[in-house]
Amino acid sequence: MTEIPLTHVLILSSLLFIIGFVGVVVRKNTLFMLMSLEVMLNAVGVAFIGAGSVWQEADGQIMFMLVLTLAAAEIAVGLALLIRMQRRYRTLNIDVLNQMKG
């Protein structure tokens, strides 16, 4: 199967990354923000795998596994905070969380 050039992989991951980022910025519901965080991390994973395959090294894949564990840990803590927010503010809308100013 023909060799996929590196730039395509990187551009794909950047696009995926930007989609995730826009998701974080635009979405109002906290759950979907966490989800778009996941998208961003997976985009990074794609980039790592692509780079690893170019250099014929396992580093890319190892890094991707580390990224996966990171994503899992983050989401766990994120969901815990989500539950606390639901109990405290009765809503998941992120804009409730802007009391601190100045």
Next chain:
Amino acid sequence: MSLLASLPLYPLLSFLILISFGKRLSWVMASWVSVGAMGAAAFCSMFLVNQLSTSDTSVITAHMWQWFSIGSAKVNVSFYLDALSAVMILVVTGVGFLIHLFAAIYMKSDENFTRFMAYMNLFIVAMLVLVLADNLVLLYLGWEGVGLCSFLLIGFWYQEKSNVLAARKAFIVTRIGDTAMVIGLFLLFKSLASLNIAEINQLAQTTISFTSNSMNAAHSDAYWAALLLLGGAVGKSAQLPLQTWLPDAMAGPTPVSALIHAATMVTAGVYLIARMNGVFLMAPEVMNYVAWLGGITLLIAGVAALAQNDIKRVLAYSTMSQIGYMMLALGAGAWSAGVFHLMTHAFFKALLFLTAGAVILALHHQQDIFKMGGLLKRLPVEATLFLVGLACLIALPGTSGFFSKEAIIASLWSSPTAGPSLWWCAILGALLTSIYSCRLFFLAFLGKARFPENLVISDHIETNKLLRGALFILALLSLFGGLVTVDLSSLFSSYKPSVVSSIDSPSWLHIVAIATPFIGIIFSWFYYRRYRIVTDEPLTASHSAWIVFCRNGLGFDTLYSTLLIKPYCFVAKLNKNDLFDQILMLIAWYVRIWRDILSVSQSGSLRWFAAAFGLSLVGLICVVTL
């Protein structure tokens, strides 16, 4: 401690005693201390003068200590007595002693009498230092000391606002003159590298760079130095540009006016020009300016004196015109005539002021001549003394005034730096002098008594023998002072700028000069008939616009206040809280504005923070790559 060095010590000692003991001294003690010190100074100066005449080198010097040194030139506190300063110390201590005597009686009722006598003594010290100084810096010390004492004495009754303002005006106007003089000193040091008076006079003639115009400068250093010294003299002697302070200085007690504003301080300017003749001779144009200045002040003061209704202001304007004469003489190069007139003027002007003081005291501080009248009968002694003074002022033949004024007028016509036009000025001035003197005499002493009947006139001169003696001595001096021929010509270098051929003076000169005073008297006899005859219709000062204009010094006051004082105050008030401060506070305000903008960016909304993260990243990439 030579005698000359001790001369200023006597009044200085009495000043220190009076100041330190102040209120505790009784009137008798205080007057004894101050008048005694003046007597000692007078006696000491007389002794010095005849010691001078007997000594061969015609100069006595006394070196105290070295004040400081400017580069190589030594500036030391040392005195230098020659014929010119001999005349001056005689005048200062002699007339000063008599005035102190009068002041002791005149100011008897004042509660801080000791402070007054202390200031008078301090003034004499400063004047002596000025006159005896052998270098210009010590002269400047005396000069400023005299200015400060005149400030203190004019503002002696500092409770009234007018006296305070008059004192401040006197000090600041003279200070402007002093600053010009200081700049002159700097220039002299720069070009002649010495501030010792004798050296300067001698060097001025020899150093070429001083007298010739350097390549691009319009005038030579000598021109500028002389002009600046003239500025100082004009400030102190109340001549044309800076003469507005003298009439207001009459706010001080009468002995002050007599001592400072007649006999001594105002003549300091004349002394300076006479002393620095070496420099002035090197700048003929400046001598011409001096002459013209003297002439114009002469006329202005004469005209102003005509319109005054306060006896002391008339005398003040007459002093101003007489100094104009002296300036005229110096400008014309007749140095000894100028100094001679200075001496005689000191005598009769002091006499006039003191008698005026006695009259004012008699009428319980009434100074307006339109409120006096008919005093010849009530105060005969003051009247005669006043008449003697006026006679000398008008320069009737035989009086000392006649000798000195004739000497000046005679030298005007043929002097290179003055000329016929100035001669006519002098003659017109003499005419004006006689007219306003007669007007003053008629208003004050002849005509109907215009003061309230019940006024009890306390004639001090009758009651106090000492005072009468002093005034008689002064009268004698002013009458026969002229006979004392003081030849100072040896002192002034005979260098005559031969640039202009001296036109020979026509023969009718003397006749006109002698006749003018009589013409003046006859004219005023008829013109002021209303003032001198006893009529019962009321007599008040006329308030026509022209007369009022002359009364307050031909509008110079309003001119200066609109040109200088108001703009200065306006600019000061305008920028009251410091333009530079505003600019720097602007920076602080700018930072605070930025703080408010940035604190809006801290809106606290999480989505904005994330967006800001991305935005700033994109921003950074663009900025870096561009």
Next chain:
Amino acid sequence: MMLTFIIFGLLLSGSIAWVTDNKVFAGIKFQAKWVSLLSVLALGSCFLLLVYFSNQNFQQLQLFERVSWISSLNIDYALALDTLSITLIVLTFILAVVCILVSWEEIQEKSGFYYFNLLATFSGVIGVFSAVDMFLFFFFWEVMLIPMTAIIAIWGHENRYFAAIKFFIFTQVSSLLMLVAIIAMAYIHQQQTGVMSFYYQDWLMLDIKIGVAQYLMLGFFIAFAVKLPSVPFHSWLPDAHTQAPTAGSVLLAGILLKTGAYGLIRFVIFLFPQASENFAPIAATLAVISILYGAKMAFAQSDFKRLVAYSSISHMGFVMLAIFSFNEIAYQGAIVTMVAHGLSSAALFSLAGMIYQRIHSRNLNDMGGFWQSAPRMGGFGLAFAAAAFGLPGLANFVGEFLSLVGAFQVFPIMVVFASLGLIGSAIYGMLLFQKTFQGVPLKQVQDLSVREFFICGSLLGLLVVLGFYPNIILGYAFGVFA
């Protein structure tokens, strides 16, 4: 060793005064003011003994101490003295005694801490005058700021905080510029000689290209122009003076302004002769502007202390003009003016303090006719106002005359404008004297007490002695330039 003992002795006695304030030890009731007065007198006299007995030729810098401090950057603790710094240190000690005497009754609460700050400022100032290692100089330069700001901020008048902050920021930012210049100089020294050094003597041997020297000189100049308030950077002085307590203003005007002038002489003229020569016309115009601007602003003020503050700006303008005319005579004039201005402005501020204690206001409109009820204070007021406008016979005249005569050789036109400042000083001097002491008496004011009479008397005595016999300073300091 002795010099360090004096500097840290002051600091130590300050802390003793603070700790033992109105406590009783071994039966004696310790008062902060007595402790500080005695320690200042003791340390002052042992400084004089140090100078007298070391009989080195003080025309050049005589090194007293040199100990390595921060070895990584080759910074060492080096102190040295020459006639200029000795004259100024003696002036500091005189004004130290005046400061303590002036705040004798004025400071009642927290006086222990007050005297600590006062003595700490003195030790900082003496450090500044004697430091020869540039980093140590900068260290002392900043150290003397902290207690001074504390004095203004804690014992000052109504809006003291604003004045203290303004004073601190002005000096701090400008001295940071100086720090940059110092580091750049050390770096150049490293480039030229291989080792980085902050020692003043080594820097004198450096030859720096005119382009670089220009900026370095500017870095130093701005720091000292802020401290010696020349016009564009002067606006901290009036605020700091009006809000500081009397001793604070005496300290500020008497000594801190002199550190600016000292810095100009030592670290701008000597260190960058060529660059400052080219910069001289600009500096001279700045000086003339500050003379005239100071005089004009003083005339417009209605607050006693603010007027005297602006007059100090005008006087220090004379000093700067004299320094930048590179003339031997003007240089002597600058030294005499510094000492004379130190004494006369200290006197005027103590007078302001005495008046403030009596009528609790500094506004000239509430004053008037004090001569009536307080003749002696009036006499001294007249003498000090006369000193302010340079009456001959007092020390200021000698200083101003020498500076202007010297400067006239180099900048004739500028000196003519500067002499307009003499008229300006006469105007505000008269205004100050007449508004307070002459005119209709509004209030009855109690005359000078013995202590106050002693302060005014000694200051006036010094001014008159220096006025008539300035060779005490000139003879001593002469030849510094050669």
Next chain:
Amino acid sequence: MNPVENIVEVTVFTAEMFVVLSPILFLSFGIVLALLLIAWQRSQKMIAVFSQVILVFTLLLSIHLLSGNILSGEGVQITTLLKVDQFSYLSLSLLCLSALAVVSLSGQALKSQIEVHDEYYLLILLVTLGAAILVASDHFASMFLGFELLSISLVGLVGYFREHKYAVEAGFKYLILSATASSFMLLGIAFIYSQTGNLSFAVNSAAMSWSPVPLQLFNSVGILLFFSGIAFKLSLAPFHFWAPDVYEGAPTPITLLMATVSKVAMFTVLIKCCFSQGYYNNEYFIDVIIIVALLSMFVGNTLALKQQNIKRLIAYSSIAHFGYLLIILLISSEQSIDFAWQSALFYLSAYILANISIFTIVLAYEKQLSQNGQERDVRIDDWQSMFWHRRTEAVLLVVSILSLAGIPLTMGFIGKFYLLNQAVISQSWWLVSGLVIGSGIGLAYYLPIIFTVFKPSEKNMLKSHHPKGVLVARPRIFITLLIIISFYLGVFPDSFSQYIM
């Protein structure tokens, strides 16, 4: 650089490496023990004392290693992931010191709640472990691991006190923003990896010069993304938005933890990466550093101007301080690396010392406020006339504020002097003027604090407003110790720098 060669290399784990790694190993072993301790017996005092013991031991170990000459010169490379030299161990000891301070100070703050807080201490130990790994890392992977361990345990700590009104908000803000930042960093690492093919710091990235321009673009963008991730953690200017809110929302000991441990670790790893990768001669990178530094100096100082809440003020001032610190990255040449490390570490220690002392006082006042029944943050005007009631605390506060402002007699000044030295030598005049103007503006908010401390107390302020003692067992000694250290190092910095030599 063909990739095949480096597989063969066998990494042997020698005894010397073991000794060198002992502090980190001891710390992780300590955490495991702590877990077992909780399982055995749950008592708050026990876990607090235990974590203090672990931290003290790690500190002693690292100081022992520092003073010994084991870590001479270049430092010991342990597998490709970690490389330890005396600089990293100095920052490790700084980390342990501040963690120790946090643990001992937070004993008081926890008393107010009911249940046992053993996981609080565990999380703090995990944060210190993450920081230790960061400090020692020499490979992107180990850096990533340390980074994540640090941030996620911090998230847990930030939202620890459930009842506080801002806890959830701060927690969420920190979580989401640090997650975005770490993903940006990872993307950067991925881009760099794709270009250089090597994730370790040691290999100089000069190799990339041969790749064609578009790929080189990826590398520079990669470096920038990587730097943005770190800049977020250091709360440098364009990425600083989270800091004030999270500092205010988090419990005070945790704010101290964030301000000291996480920042010091991040900055050390940034320096290690930049110096070893040789980023300082990549002119893109230098422009970014200059822009970010100037921005953070200006933004940090300006925003702090009219700030009344102490914790927010500390956040803004830390933005400014790390803006100043960025000057270190602009070294001009190879041999000035040692001097750059020395000035950076000196400045960091001054910053840490100042922050610890300020927070001790903030915590004392917070405890006093909660006793007086006011549940709010400490404001500046709570400290009015502290000097006349609690003199030693006031002196400590004044000294630490002066040290932050960079006034002589304090460590901060010598730190700033080193920085200025660095800036002048590298002739980056923009940063020099930024430093001067920044410290000028900085004075405008530091001085009012000092003046409020000296203000005379109004009538209504009752004496009890000022706390009796500080939370540590013997408060007086602890505070006087802090004062003496900051004065001593301020006047005699040599004693500190010979440690670094």
